[in-house]
Each structure stands twice: as C-alpha cells, then as structure tokens.
Amino acid sequence: MVPILSAQNVSKHFRGLEALSGVDFQVAEGSITSVIGPNGAGKTTLFNVIAGNQAPNGGQIRFRERVISGLAPNSICRLGIARTYQNVRPFLGLSVWNNVKVALLFGRREPLPSAREDAEIESVLEFAQLTAHPARKAETLTPLERKRLEIARALATDPEVMLLDEIVAGLSPAEALQMMETIRVLNGRGITILLIEHVMKAVMGLSSHIIVLHHGVKIAEGAPKDIARDQEVIRAYLGDAGEEG
Amino acid sequence: MKTRHVLLLSLLAALLLLPLVEAEARIYILQIFIFLFLNIVLAQSYDIVDGAMGYLNLGHICFFALGAYSFGILYNAGLAFPLALGLAVAVVVGFAGAISYPFFRLRGAYFALATFGLVKLMEHITINLGWLTGGSNGLKIDPADRSMPVYYISLAVVVAVILLSWRVSRSRLGLAMNAIREDEEVARDFGVPASRVKAQALMISAVFPGMIGAVYTWNVNFIDPNQVYGLKIALTPIAMALLGGSGLLVGPVIGAVFLYLAEELLWTHLAHLQGAIMGLVIVLVGLFMPGGLARLKGVAGLLGWVGWLEEER
Numbered sequence: 001m002v003p004i005l006s007a008q009n010v011s012k013h014f015r016g017l018e019a020l021s022g023v024d025f026q027v028a029e030g031s032i033t034s035v036i037g038p039n040g041a042g043k044t045t046l047f048n049v050i051a052g053n054q055a056p057n058g059g060q061i062r063f064r065e066r067v068i069s070g071l072a073p074n075s076i077c078r079l080g081i082a083r084t085y086q087n088v089r090p091f092l093g094l095s096v097w098n099n100v101k102v103a104l105l106f107g108r109r110e111p112l113p114s115a116r117e118d119a120e121i122e123s124v125l126e127f128a129q130l131t132a133h134p135a136r137k138a139e140t141l142t143p144l145e146r147k148r149l150e151i152a153r154a155l156a157t158d159p160e161v162m163l164l165d166e167i168v169a170g171l172s173p174a175e176a177l178q179m180m181e182t183i184r185v186l187n188g189r190g191i192t193i194l195l196i197e198h199v200m201k202a203v204m205g206l207s208s209h210i211i212v213l214h215h216g217v218k219i220a221e222g223a224p225k226d227i228a229r230d231q232e233v234i235r236a237y238l239g240d241a242g243e244e245g
Numbered sequence: 246m247k248t249r250h251v252l253l254l255s256l257l258a259a260l261l262l263l264p265l266v267e268a269e270a271r272i273y274i275l276q277i278f279i280f281l282f283l284n285i286v287l288a289q290s291y292d293i294v295d296g297a298m299g300y301l302n303l304g305h306i307c308f309f310a311l312g313a314y315s316f317g318i319l320y321n322a323g324l325a326f327p328l329a330l331g332l333a334v335a336v337v338v339g340f341a342g343a344i345s346y347p348f349f350r351l352r353g354a355y356f357a358l359a360t361f362g363l364v365k366l367m368e369h370i371t372i373n374l375g376w377l378t379g380g381s382n383g384l385k386i387d388p389a390d391r392s393m394p395v396y397y398i399s400l401a402v403v404v405a406v407i408l409l410s411w412r413v414s415r416s417r418l419g420l421a422m423n424a425i426r427e428d429e430e431v432a433r434d435f436g437v438p439a440s441r442v443k444a445q446a447l448m449i450s451a452v453f454p455g456m457i458g459a460v461y462t463w464n465v466n467f468i469d470p471n472q473v474y475g476l477k478i479a480l481t482p483i484a485m486a487l488l489g490g491s492g493l494l495v496g497p498v499i500g501a502v503f504l505y506l507a508e509e510l511l512w513t514h515l516a517h518l519q520g521a522i523m524g525l526v527i528v529l530v531g532l533f534m535p536g537g538l539a540r541l542k543g544v545a546g547l548l549g550w551v552g553w554l555e556e557e558r
Contacts, residue, residue, distance in 0.1 A: 051434060077436040091427035102424045105417055107436030153435060 002064055004029040004192050005050070005081075005161055010059035010069075012045055012216075019045040020216045022059070027161070027209075032183065032193040034203045036227075037213035038237060043196045044086055046213070047163050050194075051083045052076040063161075077107045080160035084150035084167055086196070090138035097134040099149055100124055100156045107157030121156065127185075128152035144175055151182065161192045168202040180206055204228070212236070249552030257404070264396050275392040279464060281505050282399035286457040287482035288489070288497035289406045293450040295483075296492035297419060298443065299426030300349075304360030305482060307367050308451040310473035312337045312458025317384040317468060318377060330459045337455030338448050345444035352429070361479075368474035383469030386462060395464040399457065406453040411494055413449065414555070422446050476520035484526040490537030495553050499539050 003026035012020040019042045027033045035043050048054040050061055052073035061069040068076055077083075082103070091099050100121050104112065112120055125131045128148040138149060147167060154162050164183065168176050180202050187193050197203045203210065203224070210227045212220040214236040220227060227233055264275055291305045315333035320326065344363070351359050371378050378384055413419045421442045424432035433439050462468050472478070481504070482497075489500020504526070508519070530537060538544055539554070548554040 053430070053434070072438075073430075073433045074436045074438050077434060083434060085431075089428055089431045091424055091431065093427050094423055098420060098423070102420055102432065102437065103435040105436075106421060106432075106438075157435060 001029065003027055004064060005194065006062045007046075007050075008060045008062070010046075010049060010056045010061060012042075012049055012054060012056050018216045020049065020056070020213075023213070023216070023218050025211050025218065025221065027192060027194055029192055030187070030190065031208045032187050032195060032206045033209045033211065034195040034197055034207040035211045035213060036197065036203055040215070041213040042216040043213055044165060045216075047083060047165055047194075047196060050076075051081065051163060074106070077157055077159075078109055080109055080158070081163065082107065082154035082157045082159035082161070083163040084147075084154055084165055086165040086169075088143070088146040088150050090141070090146055090149050090153075092139040093137060095135050095137055096125070096130055096141070096149060097121060099138050100152050103153045103156040107159075109158070124152050124156045127155060128182075144171065147171070147179070151186075155186070159191060161194060162186060163194050163196075165196045166198060167195075168197055168199045176202060247552055248550075252551055252553075260400055261397075264393055272390065272392050275396045277509065279392070279396055279399050281502065282396075282403045283457050283461060284482060284485060284505050285403050285498055285501040286399070286406050286453050288485035288501045289403075289410055290450045290453040291482045292486040292491055292497045293410060293413060294446055295486060296496065297414060297426065298422040298446050300352075300443070301357040301483075302360050302447070302450070303357050303479070303483065304363035304367075305450070305454065306474065306479040307363055308337050308341060308454035309458040309461070309478075310367065310371070310470075311340055312455030313462045313468050313473050314371060314378055314384065314458075315455075316459030317386055317462045320386050320463070321384075326463065330456065333459040334452060334455045337451050337458070341448045341451035342444055345447045346440070349440065349443045349447070364474055364479050368470045371470045371474065378470075381470060383467055383472075384462075385467050388466040391463055395460055398460050402453055402457050402460070407494070407498070409449070409453075411555075414494065418442065418445060477523060480520060480523040480527065484523040484530075487527055487530045488534075488537055490539030493537070493539045494555055495548060496537050496539045499544075500537065503538065 005027040007023055007025050010020055010023045011018070023042075023046065035046060037043055045054065049056045049069065052068070052071050052075070056069050059069070060067050063079055063081060066079075068079065068081075091102065094102070101117070104117060104121055104124070122131070125134060128151050130145065130148055130152055138146070141149060150167065167183070168179050171179055176199060183193060183195070183206055195203070195206065207224055210221060210224055211218060212227060212230070212233050219232050219236060220230045222230070260278075263278065264271070268274065287305065287309060291302065294300050294302045294305070312333045315336040316329050319329035319332050324332070348356060348359055348363075372381050374380070413422075421432065421437045424435070424437055425439055425442060429439055458473070482501075485500035485504050486497040487500065488504060489498065490496030534541070539548060545554060
C-alpha cells in the first residue's frame with residue numbers, strides 16, 4: 001500500500017547548520033506515528049517542511065503519490081494536512097468561533113455548504129470541549145483551552161493527516177491522559193497522526209511506529225518496544241557512558 | 246425599526262435636505278460638508294486595509310491622487326463625467342492590483358515605510374510627466390461651480406464606502422483579512438490564500454479614494470502635485486482612522502468628523518503645521534489611546550446604546 005505521507009532524502013539547512021540531512025520515512029495510512037529525538041534534532045523543521053512553511057533544500061515530500069514539497073502552506077492544508085504548533089498560535093484577537101471558522105472556510109478540500117457551516121463548527125467545538133464560550137476572544141483562553149483550540153482548528157479542515165507538535169507536553173498528568181485519549185479518538189475517525197512528542201509515556205502509549213531523529217539524521221525507526229531497546233537511541237538521549245566518564 | 250436605523254435615516258435625510266436650505270453662505274457650507282465627506286471616505290477606505298487586515302498603508306493617498314489626475318486628464322480629453330469617473334476608478338484599482346504584489350511581500354514597518362515612499366515617488370512621477378499632468382504647474386479643467394452635484398455624489402460615496410466596509414467585515418473575505426491581521430503565517434497554514442486576499446483588500450480599499458479623487462478634481466477645477474500628494478492630505482485620513490478607532494466601522498467616521506471640525510474651528514491659523522500636527526496625533530493616539538475615541542468607555546457605551554458598535558471578531 002502507498003504510504004499516506006513519505007519523505008525521500010529530505011534535507012534542509014540554514015546557512016551552515018544541517019537541520020535535516022537525507023531523511024527518509026513513511027507514514028502508514030491510519031497510523032499514529034511519532035517523531036522523537038533530543039532538542040535540536042530537527043523535528044519541528046521536519047514539520048515545517050511537510051506543512052510547506054519551509055522548502056526543503058533537497059529531496060521530496062509526498063502525500064500519497066503526489067509531491068507536495070514546494071507547494072504553498074495553504075495548498076498543502078487544502079490537500080488534507082493540518083498542523084498544530086509547539087507554542088500554540090491561536091488568532092488571539094478573534095473569537096474561539098472565528099478561529100475555527102477560518103480553518104473551516106479556507107482549509108478544507110471541498111467547501112462545506114454554507115447551511116452546514118455553523119453545525120460543523122459547533123460539532124468541532126464540542127469535540128474540543130470548547131462550547132462554553134464560543135464568542136470569547138482566544139486571548140482569554142487558558143493554556144489547556146488553547147491546546148484544545150489548536151486541535152479544533154486542525155480538525156475543522158477535515159484533514160487526512162494531522163501533524164501534532166508537542167501537544168501533550170506541558171500538560172498535567174491528568175490533562176495529558178485526556179489529550180492522549182483525544183488523539184486516539186481522532187485516529188479512530190480515520191485521521192492519520194504524526195506526532196512530535198517529548199513525553200515518552202504518550203509516545204509509547206500511542207504510537208504504532210516511531211522515527212528517531214538526531215542532529216537532523218534519522219538514526220532509528222520501528223515499533224515502540226524496539227526503539228526503547230535501541231542502543232543508538234539510548235546513546236543519543238543519554239550520551240555515551242564513556243563520554244560522561 | 247431599531248433605534249440605529251431611525252438615527253441613521255434621519256441623519257441621512259437631514260444631509261439630503263441640507264443643500265435645499267436657502268442661506269447666504271450656502272456654497273461655503275456645502276464645501277465644508279464636501280470636504281468632510283472626502284475625509285470620511287479616505288479614512289474609512291484606509292481602514293479596510295489597516296483595521297481589518299493590520300497593514301499600515303501610508304500610501305493610501307496615492308489612490309486619491311491618481312483618481313484625481315486620471316479623471317482630470319480624461320475629462321480634459323473630452324470624456325463625459327460618468328465615463329471619466331468610471332475609467333479613473335478603473336485606473337486606480339488596476340494600480341492597486343499592480344502594486345499589491347511587490348508591496349505585500351513586505352510586512353510591518355517595512356510595508357508602512359515602502360508605501361510612504363510610494364507617495365513621494367508618485368509625486369515625482371506626476372511632476373516629471375509634464376506633458377500629461379501639467380507637471381508642477383498643475384492640471385486645470387474647465388472651471389465651474391459644481392457644489393450641488395458634488396455634494397450629492399460625495400454623500401453617495403460616503404454611504405457606499407460605509408456599506409461596503411460593513412459588507413466586507415461580515416464576509417468570508419473579511420474573516421480572512423482578520424486572520425491575516427492576527428497571524429499571517431498561521432492564516433496561510435489554515436488555507437487562507439494570503440497574497441490573493443491582500444490584493445483583493447487593497448483593490449477594494451482603492452475604489453472609493455479613486456472615486457472621491459475624481460470628484461475632487463471636478464469640484465475644485467484645479468489640482469497640483471503638492472496638493473494631492475502633500476504630507477497633510479496623506480497623513481490626515483490615517484490620523485482620523487486611528488483617532489476614531491481603527492477596526493471599528495464607526496471609528497474612522499468619528500475620527501474624521503472630530504478632527505475635521507477641530508481643524509476647521511481651531512487650526513485655521515496653523516496651516517504650515519498641519520502635517521506635523523497630524524503626525525503628532527498618530528503618535529499620541531498610539532501611545533495613550535490605542536483603541537481610539539470609539540473604544541473609550543463613555544463613547545463606546547453611547548455607541549452601544551444607539552446600536553452603532555458592532556461586535557468585534
């Protein structure tokens with residue numbers, strides 16, 4: 001089967017810094033795949049390249065068979081790839097309702113008939129538990145609510161793939177469990193999830209496949225239990241016992 | 246009928262009847278209103294790009310000046326008033342579309358500075374195309390007192406620009422513009438075709454200054470580069486929009502009325518300082534009253550009571 005999202009030999013450098021070099025991976029349709037790696041490994045750069053915020057210097061990103069690297073972010077979103085941000089970025093001055101409405105009106109492959117817009121926004125807000133005050137400006141939301149708004153906005157584009165950038169990080173343990181459940185439900189709806197995450201419990205609990213980046217290079221990939229035992233991954237995270245000595 | 250509709254319609258009726266009142270200084274009074282209308286149109290149309298989309302277009306006056314000159318040239322070439330007016334507007338909108346690509350690659354202060362530079366550039370081009378524009382000697386059309394038709398046309402343009410701003414603010418395009426104001430990158434990430442939206446917004450904001458520029462030439466019979474590209478006329482609408490309350494439908498109108506009256510009543514003797522004063526107003530509003538008059542508690546309460554304060558989104 002053709003993977004829903006794949007990268008062939010993707011490189012991205014900023015001046016001298018190699019943020020990504022020759023990265024290959026495949027994301028199976030319907031999976032929850034995680035990208036992990038120490039700080040500065042190139043995870044967010046990878047998301048930016050997939051979402052079209054940064055053009056890769058080499059290689060290709062494909063959405064199914066179609067090459068999407070080089071397309072503008074708005075086109076990529078309309079193809080069915082929606083993202084959230086590591087540092088949440090709601091439209092602060094817009095109401096919660098309109099935050100979602102922007103995504104709903106502009107981010108979908110096929111526009112919704114206008115008679116169904118309001119009902120769809122409501123159902124998205126309900127899913128994200130944000131129905132209480134749709135007219136509130138996003139700047140009044142708590143950090144947890146802002147994370148939920150990120151999910152709501154991405155969901156409103158009716159995506160096939162969601163790129164979730166550290167959506168669990170920074171939440172309390174109870175909130176984190178709730179967010180993991182949300183991700184599972186999204187996945188259950190048929191949305192393929194690509195996850196960047198530091199919280200290992202979330203990564204191990206959710207993912208069917210893990211990709212490990214280190215200094216912009218893919219050093220390992222596989223099922224969670226194999227990754228947990230992979231010597232190179234352990235070295236990347238903890239350093240060499242010898243070096244530490 | 247709601248209070249706001251009653252108020253609006255009585256105001257409109259009063260303005261429609263005003264020229265019919267016999268008075269000694271009738272033409273003078275009409276001219277005062279014509280220039281007030283001019284200011285409202287410029288301030289309101291300016292705010293389509295600033296208030297709704299967050300781009301400070303300091304070169305907004307170029308649309309007015311280009312409308313004024315295009316009309317004058319076409320009218321002198323023998324075209325009838327409506328045709329010359331229509332073509333002048335087409336020229337201005339085309340110009341807005343053409344500059345939108347290079348200028349909207351810039352953001353924030355860079356955009357503001359570049360558009361401000363555009364005013365000077367256009368002024369110099371106008372001066373140097375003497376064969377077409379009359380250069381620094383200015384451009385004359387056959388002189389006549391057209392106060393009456395100019396008054397009514399200007400009033401119609403005021404109504405049109407307010408209605409259009411209102412329509413845009415509630416439209417899909419308006420929401421895209423708001424998203425761009427909040428965070429252009431995120432807007433793009435969620436499907437907003439930002440370049441196209443920005444070009445559309447700029448072209449919409451150019452229609453009415455182009456139109457009122459044409460009417461201006463028709464009214465005053467003579468224009469020169471210093472008059473239509475001057476610092477004062479360039480900054481005044483911006484000062485008005487910011488002072489009144491940028492981003493609110495009534496804001497630019499309130500600012501225009503307030504500043505225009507203040508100018509007429511107090512500053513007649515400070516002609517040379519007016520450019521500086523407008524600059525000062527912009528700075529002071531930014532520092533001490535960023536929401537503008539319309540968002541002050543008392544004013545907002547009053548506006549809300551009569552129903553003229555729309556919900557912000």
